[in-house]
Amino acid sequence: MLTLRHDLPASLVVFLVAVPLSLGIAMAAGAPLAAGLIAAIAGGIVAGRLGGSPVQVSGPTASLTLVIAGLVHTYGWRATCLITILAGAVQLVLGMFKAARAALAVSPAVVHGMLAGVGIIIALAQLHVVLGGSPQHSALANLTQLPGQIVDMHGHKVMAGVLMITVLLIWNRLPKHIRAIPAPLAALLVAAGIAWVFGWNVTRIDLSGAISSWSPPQLPQGDWHHVAGAALLIALLAGAESLLCCVATDRMHAGSRADLDRELTGQGVANMVSGALGGLPVAGVIIRSTTNIRAGARSRWSAILHGLWVLLFALCLGWTIQLIPMEALAALLVFTGIKTISLGHLRKAHGHHEVPVYLVTLAGVILIGLAEGVLAGLALAALLALRRLTGVTVAKRLEPDGRLHATVSGSLTFLGVPHLTQELRTIPAGTAVDLDLNIDFMDNAAFEAIHSWRLDHERLGGTVTIDDLHDEWYTMAAGGRRVFPAKRPPKPAGRWWLPWTHRRTASATTAVECRLTRGTHEFHRRTAPLLRPIFTQLAAKQQPTHLFITCADSRIVPSLITSSGPGDLFTVRNIGNLVPRAGSQPGDDSVTAAIEYATGVLKVHTITVCGHSGCGAMAALLSGPATTAGLPHLARWLRHGDPSLTRIGADKAEQHHDAALDLLCRMNVQQQLENLRTYRNVDEQVEAGALKLVGLYFDIASAQVSVLSPPTSGFPASTGTRRPPEPSQP
Structure with missing residues (x-):
């Protein structure tokens, strides 16, 4: 119970995020609003207790909205609850047969394309509600009838929705102590409060008696083949989203790793309970899970307590929901739907040449249907994989x-x-x-x-x-x-760029000293005879044309990623590829001396700052001072990275941890280019056109190097204010 002091406040934060989202998802699916709260309760308590992830939070998910809406329209709500129970049973069986890992074979481009397509459909449909009308039967109909809806929009209802979106947009730019209140809750409070004070004519939500008035699920009337297909679709989509959410959250905390088969089993039981109580289908939700981790959760007690808070709210404070304008909930869904379109996901898909898969899935979900769009994306991903393999x-x-x-x-x-x-x-x-x-x-x-x-x-x-x-x-x-037919580790002979662990001549148990000795022998035997004439010419004097500043990370090999050779690069490596500003404290004569020597003596033509993905220094900055506790020298050095953290500002709070880290790693390169201009020699040579500053970014996973665009903020205008006073030289 030592973790309870962390889990209790985290559960309250997640609870405040879960209530408005659960109500909004239920409204978008055409289900009773209480169904969203019931799903949040079942997901928190049941999936939180039985699931395989210690920090994942489950509940109703927007990705299943289209499927549920279709089932409600076809079979009715009580029959949909039975289909949810069947879907949970399928997940339970799959988890018992250890089938969870199979879900990870789905291309992330398909998953993100599906989520983006669903987000667009939800946003288009709920935009009609914000404008005071009713959503149409398809995304195209919603889009074509939107101009007419804008002409006939209702004043007070539109004002409530616009107010909701405005608060959501500006909330993360407010001071930190104000942002302690989750943005969805704050926006709902503002919209509901102003609508109540001024007596706006908005649509109210009535939840009275919805929790206590329970009716059992009923058998669907229709072709059982379609019913079984619907249950299988819900089981697979909800299961895949839960498992992918597990994998994502595993990278965001230092606790025990998730047991995927147990997670799938726990999700199955939670869906059976939710369906039996009249709730929506349940899945692991990345927004709630990320919020849970950032709020400091340490164990599954946070998810369980969050479910208990939702239950207490529904039983004791459910009457307060009637103060919420329905247009405000619709505006929340519009905002959430648009945010599912992530440029970070699209950038990663582009890096792996999977943009066509992403776009085909997105277009298929919007134009044809959820299942058809996902199948089209999977088929294209398989064809592209076959093409690459052959x-x-x-x-x-x-x-x-x-x-x-x-x-x-x-x-x-x-x-x-x-x-x-x-x-x-x-x-x-x-x-x-x-x-x-x-x-x-x-x-x-x-x-x-x-x-x-x-x-x-x-x-x-x-x-x-x-x-x-x-x-x-x-x-x-x-x-x-x-x-x-099995693939084997690459053959090392004469291939100096391979890591020691990939060479047959240096097994995993070989001592480090032995590896170094064998490496020098390999150099003398194969490489030295080829390079000896070059080194003979270089022995008297070096004339590099580039100063290359990069990270000390062992995965970054400057000569490899730039295809350069001996004598080309004058290299400086440190943790985080940081360039302390001139005169900054704590000072660093090492980097300053290298810049001074490179520009004053070697007369280099270019200074390059090269950052990389997954930088540990940037991850430490993003996570806060606790990461470097017990490492005082590292903490002092990383102060030079604070301007980079400030540069991304409130954007980091709006993104997934991986996306925020990728943004920080890139922006850090641009910040160091600006820091270089604080040195007099560098600034004067750049102004004279004798020196060029270049930013590079190495994506480790895809082995791709890209040139970063110049800093958008620009440098200060005048020489007198551009840099601090030059520090005195020893």
Whole structure:
């Protein structure tokens, strides 16, 4: 119970967020408003107690709104409750059979495209309610009839909705002590209070007797195939969202990791309880879970207590809900629906070439239906994955000594054989060929194609040297040994860029000193003879053209990501790729000396600041001083990153932790470029056009380097105010 002092206040914060969202989701689904509160109670108490995540909070979710609305229209509310019970039973069975991991095979682009499509549909439908009208039967109808609705809008109802959205927009820009109240609750209080004081003519919500008047679920009347399909759809969508939410929340806290099968089982029981009591389907909700973690929750008691607070509110204070204008709840849903469209998710999809999957899913959900849109996205994702797996590229270049160097990349299967043979046959007869196989698999058809070409080429007077870069696919097949389909760690010989753990010559149990010694031996044997002439020229003097400032992170290799060699980069590395402003405290002569030497002596042409994704220094800044407790020197150094944290301002509170961290890592690079201008030599050379400042960003997961745009804030206008006084030099 030591965690209760953290969980109790966190549960109150989540409760204040959950009530308005639960009511709004129930309204959008066409269900009784009490159903939203019942789902929040069941999700908090049952899923919180039985689920596999210690910090995830469950309740009604906007992603199922379209499905529930269709079921209510087709079968009625009580029959929909029975379908919810069936969906929970399906989840329970899947969890018992350890099927939870299968949900992680769904492409995130499909999930985020589905959520964005649902968000747009909800926003368009509820916008009609905000304007005083009624939503139409489809997203296109809502869009086409919106102009007419705007012409006929009702004054007081519109004012309540506009007031609600205005408060939501400005709330995170208010002082921190005011923002302790969750934005949805504050906006509802403001809208309801002003509507009551001025006697606005708005639509009121009546929840009297809704909790206590319970009626049992009833059997749906209709084709049982459709009923079973609806239950399966709810089970899969709610289960996938819950499990993906589990994975996301695991990255946001330091506690025990989630048990996905237990989570799926707990969600199944919660859905059965919610359906039996007349509630909406339940799923893990990222907004509530993120709020729970940021409020300091340590255990599942926070989710359970949040459900108890909702229950007490519904039983004792349910009469207060009639003070809330329905247009204000609709405005909350419009705001929430728009926020499901995340540029961060779209950026990640673009980085992995999955934007078509995202857009097809989004368009399918909006234009056709939820299930159809998701299936279309899954089908396209599978086709793109198959295309990548079967794609083969052949790159050829003529070396100065007359040899032809060819590299075959991809997975060599029978599907890529036509393209492979076409490229190989363009190599002139009699040529000496070095063929690198940069592949992760080779089937028999591909082996036969390469081997037959090799025999023909050598028969006509040419020579072929084949090198397997990743395992010995060709060598094993040529020797008659069995080729295993499993992918193996890359082959290290002569490949200096591979980590030690990926090399056969340095196993995981090899001592660090032995790894270093073997590495130097490898350098002397393979690399030094090639570079010795270059080092002989560089021995007398260095003439780098770039000062490269980057993070000390072990995953960042400047020469690798810039394709540079000895003598190109004058490199400075520190935690967080920080450049202390001139004259700042605590001072740092190391970085200052490097800048001074690079600009004054080496006369570099460019200073580059290179940041990267998932930077530990930026994560520590984002998490607050508690992260560096017990590390006084690190905490003092990270003070130089405070301007970067200030730069993103209130935006960090509006985003998921990963998105906020990515934004901070990028903005930190721009801040350090501005800090460079506080040094007199740098500023004068930039003004004269003799020096250029460049920002780079390395996304580790996708191995992509991008050039960041110049800082949008600009530098101060005059030299007299641009920089602080130059510190005295020792």
